């Protein structure tokens with residue numbers, strides 16, 4: 001019945017597949033790369049205080065939060081737009097910049113929201129294969145045509161946790177024409193330890209057309225609050241501020257996110273746990289003879305070389321939820337978030353049992 005009303009662009013969309021939520025107490029969720037220590041305590045305090053003002057609309061441009069972020073990055077608040085998660089920023093940027101049939105370059109086996117927003121606005125998808133589970137920047141450069149409008153990169157990459165190096169990014173930047181918008185989704189940037197990781201904000205400070213996306217969902221432990229942001233030249237941000245819905249970041253979200261930025265103890269603990277957690281997992285996965293990728297994020301990609309969906313069910317029966325990567329087009333691989341040491345030990349014990 002309703003089909004006759006639906007835009008053809010929407011009919012082609014597959015519904016987003018989220019990580020599975022635990023169905024009983026005691027089950028560990030390592031499926032959505034959330035912070036295993038919960039929300040930032042400073043954010044919780046600020047949220048409690050701000051809740052007294054919930055009868056009043058929020059600041060429609062999230063100015064205090066934008067100012068705090070601008071100060072941190074040595075930029076102006078005009079370089080920043082806040083959204084209801086970074087997913088919201090992706091939709092706003094497609095609504096602002098994408099015309100029907102413009103080409104959108106996306107790596108295959110990647111976070112699916114780029115494809116989703118491109119489809120909603122009638123973009124033409126151009127997929128580029130990964131190379132050994134890493135984004136292939138040379139192949140991405142080769143895929144640019146006169147019709148290309150947007151390129152989405154993810155650094156570190158979800159679901160493989162790999163990152164591309166500054167020298168490769170610089171080489172790509174040289175080949176991207178000025179009329180193409182390069183979007184770099186850095187949802188996991190705060191976890192990065194590699195010295196080769198590109199300083200994308202430096203390029204923005206130098207005036208380059210580039211949109212960097214960041215989020216409070218992962219490192220800051222605020223996935224349920226929904227705050228993300230985009231960073232770019234002021235003249236790229238200004239039209240996006242017009243295209244967004246007026247009050248897209250709630251009062252609680254603005255207050256909580258701003259407070260979490262300065263929660264040093266919580267952030268140090270998060271980073272240390274992640275850094276130690278990945279080393280622990282590398283050692284244990286090596287002992288198990290499993291093939292994995294070294295990660296710059298808060299999750300690890302494991303190529304189990306057999307049905308990930310079946311493996312997922314077996315692990316879930318033992319009380320651990322990971323992410324089978326079939327919905328990413330990788331039916332023989334899984335992604336597990338790096339939890340607390342206790343959670344990682346449980347994951348390893350269950351992997352041993354199930355394998």
Ligand SMILES: Cc1ncc(COP(=O)(O)O)c(C=O)c1O
Nearest residue numbers: 085086087111158187215217228
């Ligand atoms: C690469 C990447 N970008 C963006 C997001 C979405 O973040 P947000 O919660 O800010 O919408 C995720 C969440 O999983 C992600 O993995």
